[in-house]
Amino acid sequence: MLTVEKKKKYTAEDYMQLEEGAPFQLINYDLIMSPTPIPLHQVISRRLISAISDFLGDKIDDGFLVYAPMDVKLDEGNVLQPDILYVTPERKAQVVKERVEGAPDLVIEILSASNAYYDLRQKKNIYEKYGVKEYIIIDPIEQSAELYTLKDGIYYQHQKAQNNEVLNSNLLPGFSIDLSNLFK
DSSP, rough: OOOOOOOSSOHHHHHHOOOTTSSSSTTTTTTEEEOOOOOOHHHHHHHHHHHHHHHHHGGTSEEEEEEESSEEEEETTTEEEEEEEOOHHHHHHBBSSSSSSSSSEEEEEEEETHHIIIIIIHHHHHHHTOOOSSSEETTTTTTEEEEEEEETTTTEEEEEEESSSSEEEESSTTOEHHHHHOOO
16 A cells, blocks of 8 residues: 655556545546535436436446546546546447546536636647547536537537526437536
């Protein structure tokens, strides 16, 4: 087991030596610790997972849909734990092994005071670099959501929605998130 000490650079190998369930992510070779999420964060996560599961129906087992904590190893300096991730059936065998190795197709991050900087800046840039096709950021304080779609290796804001609006997925045609139900 790795004991956390001040080190200039951590690697995926160092990260994998941490105790299972340790509240860390490896972001650009830095070990970043976060406290457990607040109750509102967890309620929103549950509502999102339920909505996606209901939408996928019988097809849910064909792909790979999970919520945090789940390690996503993108390279030797980045092992992230998105709040929710989905890998399409076409890519499941390629990406899902003992851990998720490579970019999920969909990542959803729910902002908290302790993680907003990482989710909005560093993790967004990493997801873009490694090819996450759709990135959704949920902001419980502003009661809003932003959906980014990857096109030619660059994220474009496809949609921004407020509390009384609906966010529509590109990756899952026909799937939408009614924000008034999400934030009720």
